[in-house]
Amino acid sequence: MLAALTGLGLSAAAGLNAYIPFLVVALVARFTDLVTLPSGYxxxxxxxxxxxxxxxxxxxxVLDKVPAVDTVNDTIQTFIRPSMGGLVFAATSAASELDSSTWMGEHPxxxxxxxxxxxxxxHTGKMAARPVVNxxxxxxGGPxxxxxxxxxxxxxxxxxxxxxxxxxxxxxxxxWLLVWMYLRVRQWRRSRRPTSYAGP
Incomplete structure (x- = not known):
């Protein structure tokens, strides 16, 4: 359970920034005994x-703080952030004391x-909200x-x-934050729609 929570937290963090959780795992595994990566990682x-x-x-x-450029960066990151989320989840799960008798151990x-x-x-929530914020x-507000x-x-x-x-x-x-941002995005888009004029 703790390994799953670690993986979930790291993969969620990767949805915001792909490289921060990767570097946290890399540095913690290299300089401490808190995480010991197994063979293959x-x-x-x-x-x-x-x-x-x-x-x-x-x-x-840098790129994520430049209006318009951040949207292009988010598009590119659509392929990177989920991949990094899968990597850090798999690495930390494999580094835990899971054995072949556990469900996740049988299905890595x-x-x-x-x-x-x-x-x-x-990442999807972040990508949808940023153009609205800008x-x-x-x-x-973007930076x-x-x-x-x-x-x-x-x-x-x-x-x-x-x-x-x-x-x-x-x-x-x-x-909760993602849901709130989604509702704000919908509200903002509705407010931007032109109102029809029925005439006198």
């Missing part, structure tokens, strides 16, 4: 993987699918929202590794 802690992840994170942080592909779905759902604030998203991704990633029990609360808050 050791490359995550390598110098080149951490270096490439850091460069991509820097690019993501489940962790990949769950990671892709959770990350994809969060349009409603003339681009001013602010992006910074909040980065902070949430960091917090959720660290929480998933150090205290996975609290991931349930964090995911509930994130789900």
């Amino acid at each position: 050791e490359w995550i802690t390598s110098d080149w993987a951490i270096g490439v992840g850091a460069v991509l994170l820097l690019a993501e942080v 592909w489940v962790s990949v699918v769950l990671g892709v779905l959770v990350s994809g759902l969060v 349009g409603a604030t003339v681009g001013v 602010v929202v992006s910074t909040v998203e980065d902070g949430a991704s960091i917090g959720l990633s660290v929480l998933a590794v150090l205290a996975p029990v609290f991931v349930v609360v964090a995911l509930a808050l994130l789900a």
